[in-house]
Amino acid sequence: MPFQPETYQRILKEIGTGVTLIAVSKLQPVQVIRNAYTAGQKDFGENYVQELIEKAGQLPDDIRWHFIGHLQSNKIKYIAPFVHLIHGVDSLKLLAAINKEAGKIQRTLHCLLQVHVAKEETKHGFDPHSLQGIHAADYPNLELCGIMGMATFTDDEQVLQNEFHLLKQTFDTLKQKFPDFKYLSMGMSGDYPLAIQCGSNMVRIGSLLFGARLA
Secondary structure, X not given: OOOOHHHHHHHHHHHOOOOEEEEEOOOOOHHHHHXXXXXXXXXXXXXXXXXXXXXXXXXXXXXXXEEOOOXXXXXXXXXXXXXXXXXXXXXXXXXXXXXXXXXXXXXXXXXXXXXXXXXXXXXXXXXXXXXXXXXXXXXXXXEEEEEEEOOOOOOOHHHHHHHHHXXXXXXXXXXXXXXXXXXXXXXXXXXXXXHHHOOXXXXXXXXXXXXXXXX
8 A cells, every 4th residue: 555645644633743753664665755755744764774775865855764673783874974863772782882973973863762661572672770870971972862662562452551651651750860851752553542642752653654564
């Protein structure tokens, strides 16, 4: 299914003006992304560094690219010059590596700390309690803008609600420590309405906008 402007407008109306919509465009053709851009969408999320680089080179410069995948340290340098926001910073090692690369190019990079709340061990992230040990002053080339989390893949709404509430509590606690915190990124195509009810102000939606992935 190609990009549907009517569906896009409906989602925008649902989420409201206080929530940022990240259109998850991984594995989508450039023309499909261009169609979404023409409809007014400016924030796009990509999971793979090489794919992001190729698309960024073919699409308008004012697109805000979000890297939402699991980022490897040796690939930071390829996206650092242009990426708008790095989601999923899930370890101190990666945080230090991004800070180092940002210093090399003299650019402040904006990041979200990924918090692990899901029951699946395959998902990455910091334990909520461990984030108190992070100090912004240790990363002078970064702006820590908030947290990101992925809930368990389940139809049990109570499980989702509990995990979203934990993320919101974590965000509220850390906001007192990090003055630049503004984004609580949680919620995807299957659970974004509940995530917004629980306090999310940034959602990542792919399949609802673009249909099934190509691979």
